[in-house]
Amino acid sequence: MDNDKRFVTGLDVGTENIRAVIASVSKDGALAVVGYNEGKSAGMRKGVPANLAGPAGAIDKMLGEAERMGGYDVRNAYVSINGSSILSTRTEGMIAVGTVEHEISGEDLDRVEDVAVSGRIPANRDVLDVVPLEYALDGQGGIKDPLGMSGARLEMRACVVSALTPNCENLKKATAAADVHADRLVPSVIAAAKAVLTDRQKENGVAVIDMGAATTSIAVYEEGDLQYVGVVPAGSNNVTNDLAIVLAIDPTLAEEIKQRFVTGNFDTEKSPVIKIGREGKDERVFDRKEVEEVVKARLDEIFGEIRKKLKAAKYDQRLPEGIILVGGGAKMRDIDLFAKQSLEAAVKIGTPKGLGGVADAIEKPEFAAAVGLAVLAAEESQYVPVSSKKAKKAFKMPKTPGFLKKLFSKF
Ligand SMILES: Nc1ncnc2c1ncn2[C@@H]1O[C@H](COP(=O)(O)OP(=O)(O)OP(=O)(O)O)[C@@H](O)[C@H]1O
Numbered sequence: 001m002d003n004d005k006r007f008v009t010g011l012d013v014g015t016e017n018i019r020a021v022i023a024s025v026s027k028d029g030a031l032a033v034v035g036y037n038e039g040k041s042a043g044m045r046k047g048v049p050a051n052l053a054g055p056a057g058a059i060d061k062m063l064g065e066a067e068r069m070g071g072y073d074v075r076n077a078y079v080s081i082n083g084s085s086i087l088s089t090r091t092e093g094m095i096a097v098g099t100v101e102h103e104i105s106g107e108d109l110d111r112v113e114d115v116a117v118s119g120r121i122p123a124n125r126d127v128l129d130v131v132p133l134e135y136a137l138d139g140q141g142g143i144k145d146p147l148g149m150s151g152a153r154l155e156m157r158a159c160v161v162s163a164l165t166p167n168c169e170n171l172k173k174a175t176a177a178a179d180v181h182a183d184r185l186v187p188s189v190i191a192a193a194k195a196v197l198t199d200r201q202k203e204n205g206v207a208v209i210d211m212g213a214a215t216t217s218i219a220v221y222e223e224g225d226l227q228y229v230g231v232v233p234a235g236s237n238n239v240t241n242d243l244a245i246v247l248a249i250d251p252t253l254a255e256e257i258k259q260r261f262v263t264g265n266f267d268t269e270k271s272p273v274i275k276i277g278r279e280g281k282d283e284r285v286f287d288r289k290e291v292e293e294v295v296k297a298r299l300d301e302i303f304g305e306i307r308k309k310l311k312a313a314k315y316d317q318r319l320p321e322g323i324i325l326v327g328g329g330a331k332m333r334d335i336d337l338f339a340k341q342s343l344e345a346a347v348k349i350g351t352p353k354g355l356g357g358v359a360d361a362i363e364k365p366e367f368a369a370a371v372g373l374a375v376l377a378a379e380e381s382q383y384v385p386v387s388s389k390k391a392k393k394a395f396k397m398p399k400t401p402g403f404l405k406k407l408f409s410k411f
């Protein structure tokens with residue numbers, strides 16, 4: 001292999017779809033997408049594994065094509081995690097570091113982080129990320145990077161992201177069974193934010209909403225940092241299922257109606273009926289008002305829950321850079337318009353941009369998470385960030401356990 005290049009992989013394991021992005025990273029850190037693919041998921045419920053064989057088989061099948069395209073055998077990846085157990089907790093920690101002349105070291109930062117995290121997060125949760133929001137030295141706050149500064153008492157405010165341990169473990173097992181080691185688990189909306197947000201947006205205040213098949217998640221950024229993350233256990237598939245139930249039709253037909261005829265703009269004049277099929281042969285006619293009522297009720301519910309979360313985090317009507325929508329659900333026509341009315345904020349659809357290689361083909365809202373995972377993998381394997389103790393631990397994890405390999409050898 002070319003020694004000047006490394007390869008990184010982002011693996012987005014969704015409820016409905018699985019996506020991979022393989023990128024090469026040059027010595028100067030530039031990323032070029034060399035392989036990608038998407039495929040149907042299996043064995044996932046509301047963003048978390050319901051069994052191991054389903055997602056393992058789906059990952060294995062989907063990765064083959066991306067690997068052939070990239071000419072690279074994927075062994076490690078940054079993997080997305082989802083599900084309503086994901087949440088953020090605000091914590092604080094304080095340590096004494098010595099006399100006032102003491103210069104704050106990396107060890108001090110690790111120690112104050114330990115104090116801020118330990119005992120604050122329930123034992124049945126895995127800490128996925130610790131985002132330092134602010135430090136204070138001898139009571140003086142507003143410090144972003146205290147390394148090398150002087151002080152006797154160091155305080156830290158942090159945003160800690162966690163998920164239920166069984167969900168994390170099962171996801172790692174499922175990827176391991178497909179012979180891919182999960183170097184790190186990142187909530188899909190946080191990964192997507194990495195791919196679609198600019199530094200300026202993160203500084204001023206912005207939210208990303210990832211509307212998937214079975215989940216809709218939100219991440220809020222301000223002052224450059226993640227401030228809040230939350231997941232609503234409903235997504236665009238709920239719209240399809242509601243249509244199937246109310247109209248008493250097959251879910252495949254309901255999906256076709258959703259994709260071809262439904263828009264997020266319920267105020268415009270449209271034809272009173274929706275016609276599908278060939279006239280005089282297999283044509284089906286549906287009452288548009290009925291269809292719109294079903295869709296609107298579900299979207300109202302999902303975006304109502306998102307709004308509640310924004311309010312609880314004190315960010316409703318406080319996002320100067322507005323909201324960026326990603327995920328397959330963002331492909332519904334005029335969904336940005338609906339979100340704008342519902343959340344009373346400027347809304348745009350987000351697509352991952354600015355990567356080299358064959359990236360054009362994946363500049364789509366549903367690829368944001370997979371791209372962001374690859375970008376994070378490239379960044380974090382270059383340097384060791386302050387809050388990387390978990391990541392370091394993850395790198396040391398054993399390779400695929402033998403029994404799992406045997407169990408899933410059929411894939
Ligand atoms: N053109 C479209 N119009 C409306 N909805 C669409 C369109 N294309 C895809 N979708 C919807 O997007 C959803 C799939 O999105 P995505 O692939 O992001 O989900 P996922 O990542 O598998 O799920 P989750 O993130 O909830 O685990 C499906 O519900 C699908 O119906």
Ligand SMILES: [Mg+2]
Pocket residue numbers: 013014015082188210212213327369
């Ligand atoms: Mg998803």
